[in-house]
Structure formats: structure tokens, C-alpha cells
Amino acid sequence: MNIVSAKFLKTIVGPDPLFLDGQPQIAFIGRSNVGKSSTINALTKQKGLAIVSAAPGRTQGLNAFKVNDNRYLIDLPGYGFAKLSKTDRVWLHDLINWYLFNPGFNQKIIVQIIDANIGPTADDLELLQALEARGKNILVIANKIDKLKKSEYFKKCQKIKDLIGNHEVLFYSSKTGNGISQIIDKILC
Numbered sequence: 001m002n003i004v005s006a007k008f009l010k011t012i013v014g015p016d017p018l019f020l021d022g023q024p025q026i027a028f029i030g031r032s033n034v035g036k037s038s039t040i041n042a043l044t045k046q047k048g049l050a051i052v053s054a055a056p057g058r059t060q061g062l063n064a065f066k067v068n069d070n071r072y073l074i075d076l077p078g079y080g081f082a083k084l085s086k087t088d089r090v091w092l093h094d095l096i097n098w099y100l101f102n103p104g105f106n107q108k109i110i111v112q113i114i115d116a117n118i119g120p121t122a123d124d125l126e127l128l129q130a131l132e133a134r135g136k137n138i139l140v141i142a143n144k145i146d147k148l149k150k151s152e153y154f155k156k157c158q159k160i161k162d163l164i165g166n167h168e169v170l171f172y173s174s175k176t177g178n179g180i181s182q183i184i185d186k187i188l189c
Helices: 036-044 086-101 122-133 153-164 180-188
Strands: 006-012 025-030 062-067 071-075 107-115 138-143 169-171
Touching: 025 036, 025 086, 036 062, 036 071, 036 107, 036 138, 036 180, 086 122, 107 122, 107 180, 122 138, 138 153, 138 180, 153 169, 169 180
Parallel strands: 025 071, 025 107, 107 138, 138 169
Antiparallel strands: 006 062, 062 071
16 A cells, blocks of 8 residues: 555644544654654655754644545654753643543554664653553654664664564665655555
């Protein structure tokens, strides 16, 4: 199955009927600037669908995209470093937790994106454990594999797998597109 249509619907910052309409939701979460929006653009083959920025903290709401007229991609704000006030960072943290851990929302899968070059951070692992504790269906994507040195590639990939534990990890590059078909297969099944 492929993504044949995709459109931006809206940015959501609180209760919205979209979350309750029964359509499956595929949520993308990860640290600031790890490539969440770039991954959505690559999946949909629309370069400017999700806004990408070099400045951390660009996404400041839950950006909802409708794909194939039968599911949503939800681009969440990044966690970790962002050039925001402390109040805004707390508000975004609360928004992310409200969405991810609200039992009434139909998240088919939560795609956690990590930086393959850095590996999973303490924040990444803490979120992964919280998602596991709530029984969420999780797919981990290690983005930016194009930045790995060939001599370190297999060692870094194995270390990521060891730290992630029982979850499948897909290795991917939003820059080159390497691994995109495996991601599509997992999220659209």
C-alpha cells in the first residue's frame, strides 16, 4: 500500500472532534529537529506539506494531515531543546502528554524518531518507557543514517537496537529516502 493523497488539515492545540471520529491516527514524536516533519514529507512525497525548520521548536501544536482519505498523520512538537519560554515548553509538554496518553484517542501506531548518529537520548528512552507502560503500539525510526560513518554503521545500529529493547527499529534517512518503503509498509498495514 502507498500514500496516494495527503493534505494538511489543521493545527490542533486542544480537544478536537478529529481525534474522536474513529479514523486511525499515526503519531510522529521525537526530539526537536530529529526529522519528524521531513519524514512526513518523504512519506507523502510532498516536500512542503509539513513545515520544516532548522530552528528547534517550529512545530507548536498537533499538525494533522489526512492521507488516503482514511487515516491521519499527526506531527507532534519535539521534546528537548527549543528556543521557547519555560511556560511555552511546559505547555507543549502537557499538550504532547494529553494527546499521547488520552485513552479516548485512536492512535494506531506511535512512530518515535531518534537520531541515528546520537542514538537514543535519556528523553527518548523515558518517553519510550512511558509509551510501553501504557501499552502503545510503537515503531522506532533511527533517522539520519546518512550521517553515520561507514566504519561505525553496524556498531551504532546494534547499539541503538540494544538500547531500544524489544521494539523494531527501522533505519532511515530523510535526506536520501533510504528506508522509506519499509516505513510505509509498517504504518499503512
